Amino acid sequence: MGTDTTTAAQLLESDFATLPDLIRAHARAQPGKVALAExxxxxxxAGLDALVDRVAAALQRDGVAPGSAVAIVAAAGIENAAVFLGALRAGCVATPLAPSATPDSISAMIVDCGAPITFVDADAAKALAGQRIPGxxxxxxxxxTWLAPEGAQPAPVEIRPADGFNIIYSSGTTGSPKGIVQSHAMRWAHIARNAAAGFGEAVTMIATPLYSNTTLVSFLPTLGWGGTVVLMKKFDARGYLQLAERHRATHTMLVPVQYQRIMALADFDRFDLSSFRLKTGTxxxxxxxxxADIVARWPGLLVEYYGMTEGGASTGLNASAHPDKLHTVxxxxxxxxxRLIDDDGQEVAPxxxxxxxxxxxxxxxxYHGRAEATAAAEWHDADGNRYIRHGDVGRFDEDGFLILLDRKKDLIISGGFNIYPTDLEAVLARHPAVAECSVIGVPSEAWGETPVGFYVPHTGVDASIDEIRDWTNAQLGKTQRLSALHAIDELPRSAIGKVLKRELRDRLQQDAI
Known part of the structure; x- marks a missing residue:
């Protein structure tokens, strides 16, 4: 833990520092600089540091011990962020939960993490009315009214690298949500590795929820380096551009569907985005x-990151510098x-x-309290080194750039042939009448599985489902062809833009009843 005289620069140059200590140092060095905006x-x-102190002191007053989970169910905002950071200063484990989850699921996650205290906003409180929430x-x-008095300071807590920083719950798209425990050492690595990203002078737009690792990998380095975070409670494309223009935003992390909706605005080019230096997507x-469209029309670098909340490894594609590699990550x-392994756990050839x-x-x-699930997510090489299974299938090109083929669980095996839904989606998406699309595998007596497509119609373009399916199948291999195609008002997505293919399968089952 840093002392009252340790500077932010000294902390950032050290082998390990905590985010609460960094915020304290920034408050001493630049008390009037905006840390959080909405x-x-x-x-x-200065105000953030004092508020974080009051949260931490109140947690200690209420007997919330170091190492305890502190659950937060709320939209992104200053108070949500302050509670998150205050939990860290008290030595607790910040546990942000998705307000969009069902009340039963939220309750189950609170029970799973063992949080003795849960913070909710108005919408979450309404959704949880009648639920049995522990603590x-x-x-x-x-x-x-809950906070410790102004000027209150918490008792100092020693935070070690291996201590829990946060628990992030998986989306639960393949079963019940699992709590992913991430340490202070892991989050320090996220902050430290961004030395060249310019976060100290950044105005970072946050338009994804604070319970998502996608958000935290930009939110945490910005505060760690002393930049400004601009929070959006709910994303909309035009509102995002208006806010970015007003705050002269320099950095952002958006998911692909958000980029898609922003770039589709007819008046996108009228917004002044010249302040942007770094845009990331994942x-x-x-x-x-x-x-390619973003690189051409939106100032600043575009970098795509590929990775997973559980960690494993990450890749980075500087799309601005590698226009010939946009099909890779x-x-x-x-x-x-x-490394890339086969079904027997052996490495594949280059x-x-x-x-x-x-x-x-x-x-x-x-995974919190799930030793078997943790073991199932791991792979060890011949030297005993621990790796995390990403659940994706891919290959490296001749330059060492990773090409993702699909999620392993989404692979369709039809008549003994492997079919990757992303290949079919890439063709279907090129039809002018298709705004968005997704392809899933469904059981087939004849083939084992067969591909079925879903698409959102493009307004102003008239084409029948049969016409679109026939056009798509004409460009696919014989074993890849769609057996059916369905128009849909919108694709079901998680809060960070992932298409929920399980819900598409459920839709087909319900229609068949």
Missing amino acids: AGGELDY TLVHLKSLA SAPFSAALK GPPLPGHEI GEMGEVVGRSPTMMTG
């Missing part, structure tokens, strides 16, 4: 055509190692496809 106001570093429930709308397939980041496994300094400790 549509309704802003908070400078204390604190409404953010009355946070001021969490879902990012089409080469969309990357780039090479592994420095200090990150990726150039061949295989399951992605990775290791790096940013790996999860494990």
Whole structure:
């Protein structure tokens, strides 16, 4: 832990520092600089540091011990962020949960993490009405009455690298959500590795939820380096551009569907985005055509990151510098190692496809309370080194850039042939009447599985489902052809833009009843 005289620069040059200590140092060095902003106001570093102290002191007053989970169910905002950071300063484990989950699921996650205290905003409080929530429930709308008095300071807590920083729950798209435990050492690595990204002078737009690792990998380095975070409670494309223009945003992390909706605005080019220096994207397939459009029309670098909340390894594609590699997700980041293995757990030959496994300094400790699930997510090489299974199938090109083929669980095996839904989606998406699309595998008596497509119609383009399916199948191999195609008002997505293919399968089953 840093002393009252340790500077932010000294902390950032050290082998390990905590985010609460960095915020304290920034508050001393630049007390009036805006740390957090939202549509309704802003908070400078001095104010943030004092608020974080009051949260931590109140947690200690209420007997919330170091190492305990502190659950937060709320939309992104200054109070949500302050509670998150205050939990860290008290030595607790910040546990942000998705307000969009069902009340039963939220309750189950609170029970799973063992949080003795849960913070909720108005919408979450309404959704959880009648649920049995263990421990204390604190409404953010009355946070001021719960906080320790102004000027209160918590008792110092020693935070070690291996201590829990946060628990992030998986989306639960393949079963019940699993709590992914991430350490202070892992989050320090996220902050430290961004030395060249310019976060100290950044104005970072955050338009994804604070319970998502996608958000935290930009949110945490910005505060760690002393920049400004602009929070959006709910994303809309035009509102995002208006806010970015007003704050002269320099950095952002968006998921591909957000980029798609922003770039589709007819008046996109009228917004002044000249302040942007770095745009990043992750969490879902990012089409080469969309990357090319962003590079051409939106100032600043575009970097795509590929990785997973559990850690493993990450890759980075500087799309601005590699226009011929937009079909890839780039090479592994420095200090990150990726290998490709077959179904027997053996490494594949160079150039061949295989399951992605990775290791790096940013790996999860494990799934909370689930030793078997943790073991199932791991692979060990001949030397005993621990890797995390990514669940994706890919191959490396001749330059070491990773080409993702599909999620392993989404692979369709039809008549003994492997069919990758992303290949079919890439063709279907080129039809002018298709705005968005997704392909899943469904059981087939004749073939084992068969591909079925879903698409959102493009307004202003008239084409029948049969016409679109026939056009698509004419460009696919005989074994790849869609057996059926369905029009849909919108694709079901998670809060960070991942298409929920399980819900598409459920839709077909319901229609068949």
